[in-house]
Each structure stands twice: as structure tokens, then as C-alpha cells.
Amino acid sequence: MSITDSVASVSTAWTEQSTVAFQAGVLSTITTCVSEVEAKLKRGTLSATSAPTLTQAKNWLKRAKLELMEDRDYTFARKYAYVDLTAGTYRYALPPDYNGGQVKLRDMSNDAFIPIWLPANYDKTYPDPSAETSNTVECATIKNMELWLAPSPSASDRLELEYSRSGAETTADDFSFLPELERFRCCDFALSHSFESLHMFEVADRFRQYWEIGLQKAKRADGRRKFAGMRKQVLNVWQENAMVAYQRNKAR
Numbered sequence: 452m453s454i455t456d457s458v459a460s461v462s463t464a465w466t467e468q469s470t471v472a473f474q475a476g477v478l479s480t481i482t483t484c485v486s487e488v489e490a491k492l493k494r495g496t497l498s499a500t501s502a503p504t505l506t507q508a509k510n511w512l513k514r515a516k517l518e519l520m521e522d523r524d525y526t527f528a529r530k531y532a533y534v535d536l537t538a539g540t541y542r543y544a545l546p547p548d549y550n551g552g553q554v555k556l557r558d559m560s561n562d563a564f565i566p567i568w569l570p571a572n573y574d575k576t577y578p579d580p581s582a583e584t585s586n587t588v589e590c591a592t593i594k595n596m597e598l599w600l601a602p603s604p605s606a607s608d609r610l611e612l613e614y615s616r617s618g619a620e621t622t623a624d625d626f627s628f629l630p631e632l633e634r635f636r637c638c639d640f641a642l643s644h645s646f647e648s649l650h651m652f653e654v655a656d657r658f659r660q661y662w663e664i665g666l667q668k669a670k671r672a673d674g675r676r677k678f679a680g681m682r683k684q685v686l687n688v689w690q691e692n693a694m695v696a697y698q699r700n701k702a703r
Contacts, residue, residue, distance in 0.1 A: 461597055463544040467621070468531035468611070476631035478638070481624040484512050487638045492645055503648045509624075511644040515637035515662075516618035516629065520550060522666055525673045527628055530616040533559060533609055536588075541580045541603035545596045550617035556591055556598075560608035565600075568592045577601040636665040 478484050488508050489497055497505040520528055532546050556565040565588055568576075573592035577583060583602035588610075591600050598612070616628075626634050639661040646655035 461542050461544040463534055465532040465534050465546045465612070468533060470531070470628075472627045473527070473630050475627075476634075478626070478631055478634040481509060481512055481626055484626065484634060484638055484641070485509065487635070488512075488641050488645060491638075491642055503645050507648065508641055508645060511641035512626075512637050513618075513623055515640035516620075516626070518618075518640065519629070519633055519637070519666075520616055520618035523669060523673065525676065527630065527633075528615055529613060531611060531613050533611040536600075536604040536606075536608050536610060538606055539585050539603050541600045543598045543600070545593070545598055546612070546614065548617045548619045548621070549596065550615040552615035554593065554615075555613040557611045557613075558588060558608060559611050560606070561587060565610070566590050570594055573599065573601065632665075633669075636662060636669075639665065 478487060485497065485505065485508055489495070494501065497503065497508050499505060530546070530548070534543060536543075554567055556567060557563070558565055568590050570592050573590065576590075580599065580601050580603060585603045585605040588600045588604050588608070589602065591598055593599075620628070626637070629637070639658050643655050643658035643662060646652075646658065
């Protein structure tokens with residue numbers, strides 16, 4: 452018995468919605484982050500032949516972004532992008548920096564939110580999406596790195612996706628979406644690996660502690676922001692909706 456994998460690829464061009472960038476500050480780019488690493492490493496300017504190399508330092512800085520996005524759960528970890536659909540096409544590749552987690556899908560052309568179904572429920576209702584008559588999209592599901600719509604769109608509508616980013620930006624050197632304090636933490640991560648590559652393990656452990664303590668502080672700060680205004684009470688969805696209705700009535 453043999454199995455032949457499909458070789459047809461799904462390629463989709465997503466456009467990131469414009470956002471307000473964080474203050475550039477001292478560490479505005481990956482170049483200035485490298486300069487921060489060089490200053491604390493005290494081994495001169497990093498290059499292709501230095502130890503560690505310039506490429507290694509940049510890779511550790513980029514990995515720090517990925518680690519942050521995996522660990523953090525606040526607004527800058529969310530991203531908004533839109534795509535213009537093709538009539539009759541129900542499969543679309545997700546953005547390359549999609550990181551799983553909670554997803555929201557909005558039909559910008561028809562001003563409506565599209566529910567995201569579990570794949571099992573989607574497959575039961577639409578076992579063959581290609582057999583459905585094209586119409587306005589009613590639901591969607593996510594399979595691996597693909598977004599499946601049902602039914603297939605009948606027009607070139609525009610959909611907006613809100614999702615968790617991985618930190619692997621379209622421009623790999625981009626640090627602008629991170630608050631500056633997080634950029635300093637990325638430098639601590641890179642310095643830990645830099646000293647480790649030089650077998651200076653005690654100093655490497657010191658910067659690793661800076662990194663880990665910073666993550667712990669950041670997660671506590673996330674919690675304070677999320678529960679601000681909730682009187683330190685974890686509200687369920689019914690309480691939240693009731694609070695919104697109360698505030699609206701009060702404002703009238």
C-alpha cells in the first residue's frame with residue numbers, strides 16, 4: 452500500500468492592519484539591540500568572524516521574540532490582518548506568523564462576525580465544501596495552517612483575522628511591536644546565550660535570571676491589567692455582558 456501526499460500548496464497574501472507603534476526609545480531596531488549586547492559583552496564589534504558572531508547574536512534576539520510571544524498574553528501579542536477572498540475558493544493559508552490560540556474572524560464587506568467551528572463539527576456539516584453553492588460565508592474552521600470557509604464565497608469579500616502572533620514577523624528584524632522594556636529583555640536573553648557560547652556559565656546564568664525574573668514580573672503585570680476594573684473578581688461571560696449593559700444604561 453502506498454500513500455501519495457498532496458503537492459498542491461495554498462498561498463494567501465494577508466495584509467497587516469496598520470497599528471500605532473510603540474515608542475522607538477533607545478532600542479528601536481535589531482541593530483541597536485545588537486549594540487546593547489556588544490556593550491555588555493565587552494568584546495568589541497560583533498562580525499562574521501567574532502565569537503559569538505553577529506549572526507548568532509541576531510538569531511538569539513529573534514528567538515527571544517518567539518519566546519516572549521509564547522509566554523505573554525497581552526495586547527501586543529495580538530495581530531490584525533485582512534485578506535480579499537476569491538469567489539468559489541474556500542481554502543486559505545493562514546498568516547505565516549499565526550501562533551494558534553484564540554482567533555476572531557470578521558466579514559468586513561458584510562459587517563458581520565463569522566463563527567469559528569471545531570474541525571469535527573465543520574466536517575459533519577460540510578463533508579465536501581466544494582459541493583456547496585457559493586454564497587455569503589456562514590462559518591469557518593482552522594485545519595493546521597489553513598482557514599476553511601463554508602460555503603465558499605460568491606464574491607471578493609474582505610475578511611479580517613485577529614490572532615496570536617508567533618513573533619516570527621514578515622520582517623524578521625522587526626522589534627517595533629514590542630514595548631521597549633521587552634526589547635531590553637530580549638537583549639538579556641541574547642546575552643545569556645552569548646556568554647554561554649564563551650563557556651562563561653556563571654555570567655550566562657546571571658543574565659538568564661534577569662530574563663526569567665523579567666518574564667515573571669511581566670506576567671504579574673498582565674494579570675493586574677486584565678483584572679483592573681473587575682474589582683479583582685474573575686467575571687464569567689454573563690457577568691461581563693450584564694456589566695456592559697449596566698454601563699450603557701447608566702450613560703444614557
